[in-house]
Amino acid sequence: MSVTGIASAECSLPPAPVAVGRARRAVREALQEAGGMQLLDAAELVVSELVTNALVHAGTPVSLRIVAEPTALRVEVHDGSSHLPVRRRWADTAGTGRGLLIVEDYCDRWGSTPTLAGKVVWFEIGHLPDRADPTLPSPTDDEVVVPVRLLAVPLLMQWAWQEHASSLLREFLLYALEDDASALAQHAAASAALSLLHEQLPVPYLPTAPDVLMASLIEPDVTAPEVCLQIPASSVGHFEVLDDLLSRAVAAAREGRLLGAPTQPEIVEMRGWLCGEVARQARRLEPVSWVAGTDLHVPGKVPAGWxxxxxxxxxxxxxxxxxxxxxxxxxxxxxxxxxxxxxxxxxxxxxxxxxxxxxxxxxxxxxxxxxxxxxxxxxxxxxxxxxxxxxxxxxxxxxxxxxxxxxxxxxxxxxxxxxxxxxxxxxx
Missing domain, CATH: 3.30.450.20 (PAS domain)
Known part of the structure; x- marks a missing residue:
């Protein structure tokens, strides 16, 4: 029986894959009670995306707040990560990075706000009249920040590495989740480190015309002499997790256990340098410039099968x-x-x-x-x-x-x- 009116619900979800199904069920029950089942398909899709993002990027318990009416719905997803969602400049063919496009396509409004305990990401479908966003406490600004100076930063390589790392980490999470109870928490820590880099490292400009592309993507224009990062002290350890997790993911890719491909030796070296600089400078050591260590003059092994x-x-x-x-x-x-x-x-x-x-x-x-x-x-x-x-x-x-x-x-x-x-x- 369809009941019209207003329905509201709150629930806590564990940091585990079952959270997505429970979130969808809670939204379905609220819409059914309010008589708004015509909103269900879009609502389930968006809430699935936001809860999934909370799991893989925060790795913390998630709380859900739902307000449903016959023609409108508002859902708030609270998690313990302070990193707000940002659309990434990944390719249309990338294996990750489309989540916010789905959110934008299937809801009327959405947004995110930091809280003392993390953040809230909300969305609305339909119009909820005279319903302002909740007043949320501002995060404290007294957390210790570690300044990190990166010298001779290869902007093109780090940008390509970030996209490759995001895709590889997501695939490795699915590979490791069944046998490793800590996989979700490790992925969240690595994702938090990548988010800090995405927020603070400059994005290179890439022309579309082939001739212009070839003429513009040359040294020294594609290297930044210095980039200064501000890394929260609580996030320094995330870079060690990122380096370790990607080392294992690349090894799995080389052994054929993942669909994703391993990448160039210089990319691996750069990742170790970047993550290592965060750890070194957190110990107040002087910065070390990036220098590729691969020797191209060493004869390579002749590949088989050709x-x-x-x-x-x-x-x-x-x-x-x-x-x-x-x-x-x-x-x-x-x-x-x-x-x-x-x-x-x-x-x-x-x-x-x-x-x-x-x-x-x-x-x-x-x-x-x-x-x-x-x-x-x-x-x-x-x-x-x-x-x-x-x-x-x-x-x-x-x-x-x-x-x-x-x-x-x-x-x-x-x-x-x-x-x-x-x-x-x-x-x-």
């Missing part, structure tokens, strides 16, 4: 360099070896493709490879662009390059860079 592609390119009349999805050169044609000044395929196969890229473009390449591994984003795929490349003798040459993705038989995907010296006519 013999067919290597035979195919060996007889190709075109200058082609093929890499796997982690940026390791897996095959190279004779004309490409000649163009770049190398004698044998073994001089390049197994090495990072960065050996062919001028150093001022390294950060852009690492960030682009990371974003592609995370969400398939690649603004330059299929586009012919003019780029500088480095020969074996260190001399830069200008080439027209077009990168295509492909697959040799049933093997893994690869990327083939077709190279042509500027002004020359392609053969074949």
């Amino acid at each position: 013999q067919g592609l290597q035979r195919e390119l060996r007889d190709s009349p075109l200058a082609v360099v093929a890499t796997d999805d982690s940026g390791i050169i897996v095959a190279v044609s004779g004309p490409a070896l000649e163009l770049m000044g190398y004698g044998e395929p073994t001089d390049l196969v197994g090495r990072r493709v960065l050996v062919l890229i001028p150093e001022r473009y390294h950060q852009a390449h690492i960030a682009g490879t990371t974003l592609h591994a995370t969400n398939g984003r690649d603004a330059l795929l299929g586009q012919e662009v003019r780029v500088p490349m480095v020969r074996s003798d260190g001399v830069e040459i200008s080439v027209d390059m077009r990168v295509e993705s492909g697959r040799h038989g049933t093997g893994p995907a690869f990327f083939a860079a077709h190279l042509r010296v500027v002004g020359s006519t392609p053969k074949g």
Whole structure:
């Protein structure tokens, strides 16, 4: 039987996956009592998203307050994290980051406010007349803050890393949740650290036109000489959790236990440096600048499973360099070896493709490879662009390059860079 009127309810939810189902049930019962069941589909979707966010980003108990009327609904979700929800600049293809888009699409109004114990995120569907937002206490401002100076910050790499880390952490949470009772709390701590970085680290500007993109994403413009962070003392330990959790997630990805891909060595190094700087400077130690430690001149291990592609390119009349999805050169044609000044395929196969890229473009390449591994984003795929490349003798040459993705038989995907010296006519 449908009963019209006003229904209100409050409930406490545990920091566990069952909280989402209980929240949906509480909203359903309130709308049924008020006679507003036409709002149910949108209300269940939004409350599921907000409670899920509270679980994975706060990891604390959640309390729910509901006011339902025949044509309107207000729901407040309270949790113990002080980080307010912020829309992230992730790609449309990203595996995470769409939660607030769902909230915006399916409710009429929503907002968030800090409280003494954390925050409240609320939403409304329909119009609740003359009902102001509740008066909420302001958080105290006397918490000790640790100033952290980050020197020589690679802005492109850290931005790409944040998106990759968010996606990888969410997948690792689902992987670990069944066997590790502490997984939710660890994920919440790591997420809190990422939120602090997202709030305070500058976001690089990324042009959309390929030629402009190539011309603008070079050193020193993509590195900030200094960025100052303000880290609450209570959050310093979250960065240690973030570093440890991502180390385990990357290891799981490398072993094939996750769908997400591991990323470039420099990204792993940067994460260790960044998290380590928070811990070091909390102990009042002097800041240390970021410097990549990976040596590109060390010969790499020749990847297995690429013999067919290597035979195919060996007889190709075109200058082609093929890499796997982690940026390791897996095959190279004779004309490409000649163009770049190398004698044998073994001089390049197994090495990072960065050996062919001028150093001022390294950060852009690492960030682009990371974003592609995370969400398939690649603004330059299929586009012919003019780029500088480095020969074996260190001399830069200008080439027209077009990168295509492909697959040799049933093997893994690869990327083939077709190279042509500027002004020359392609053969074949």
